[in-house]
Amino acid sequence: MTRNSGFPGGKAAIVGAATFGIGKCPGVAAVDMAAQAALLALADAGIALSEVDALYTSAPYEALGGLELAEYLGITPRVTDCNRTGGSAFEVYVQQAALALDAGLIDCALIAYGSNPASNPPTGVGMTRQSAWEAPYRPLAPISSYALATSRHMHLYGTTREQLAEVAVAARRWAQLNPEAAARDPLTIDDVLAARMVSDPLTVRDCCLFNDGAAAVVMVRADRARDCATRPVPVLGAAHAVTHREISSMPDLTVTGAAISGPTAFAQAGIRPADIDVCMVYDAFTITPILFLEDLGFCAKGEGGAFVSDGNIAPGGGLAVNTNGGGLSCVHPGMYGLFLLVEATRQLRGEAGARQVKDAQLAVAHGNGGVLSSEATVVLGRG
């Protein structure tokens, strides 16, 4: 299986995971937060900072963020990356780190991210520019792009605003079980429907949070993982697909690259979607879990709205989705992908407290970047 897929499934594992500063983290720089999360994840693994020889980060406001974090930590990595696939970057890093570990190029990979846009709003020029072909029409970035995809899904499949609201409410109910989640007050379907419309059909309650947060994970080869302080979480599959940059160039507004990365990652792992116990899918907007549940194969195309209805992805539902509360109710500091991996790791280690999925054996973490542009799927197991 692994030979055919080209991915060294099970040869590397996540051995450390941490979050830091979720919600409000004032008075510090983004790199301070990334470094703090990194040290927590290394302590979790029982690995010294000096052992890290590969560094993967995506700094929020610094194009050369990989260099910045290496300098800050005082390490000299053999591999450093600060890729720009948006929120999916961290799932891509797991893929790249697994390959580099298996090749023997590196021995210990640190993936870290920190961002505090709520406390420390970015100033000056951002790192992305508006498309010359879209800017004249003043779409709100990025919500209008997701709204356009949503309009298409509603048109083709009859998906409703109530079904979108189910996603937000399910995320909130999970968040209420997670002391770390930022938004834990009650939220109903009616609250979402009555919320301020931003870009039809998406209201402010269909949008993820915009708050502070940092996270980190540490990866080593499976043989080294056995000596770590925690139960290792093997990486069974990891795949990536990029289909476009701007929404006007998305090949099919209702089919994302997850329809490529998902089946590839599941095949690498030798499993089917039905085997998954914990499903972490990037919820930038309420439409995205619907699209990813379809594209990853949890339900047929067009049936995502029905799938999320009646609390099916909420606590006690048929599938545990976004158990930390997601980007919608836990944390979303600009790029959320690493938090998916941390929550999947905590679930597979049995450390998720009141929100623990019983006997979780397999998890998927699916990251999204840009405007449904970059899709990366990681399948994790229990060591």
Place this chain on the structure above:
Amino acid sequence: MIQPETEWRAHLAQGRFMLQRSRSTGGYVFYPRVAEPMTGAEDLEWVEASGRGTVHAVTVVRKKDPADSYNVVLVDLQEGPRLMSRVDGIAADGVTIGMAVSARITEEGGQPILVFVPV
């Protein structure tokens, strides 16, 4: 080499909505670039668009004053390419998917801009 965006805007300023077409594949290209996506064909020539299209997707950007709200659409051109635009000549929230539209060049902020109107 050709200057894709500059040449397209020069045409627009002269009142022409142009597409690129590959002489070898016959495929139409928008937005303008140095080669046809997927084939890499570089034998692109400028041809005038029919201007006919269909609304593929739509959203309305809501402002505090409803009068300031506006639509943003994706239009499928008859020639094949899809682009972002706006439908004028109709209430901001009156645009529906599947609506037949026709291209217009208007001016906004002193610059020519391509929009669509209902047929």
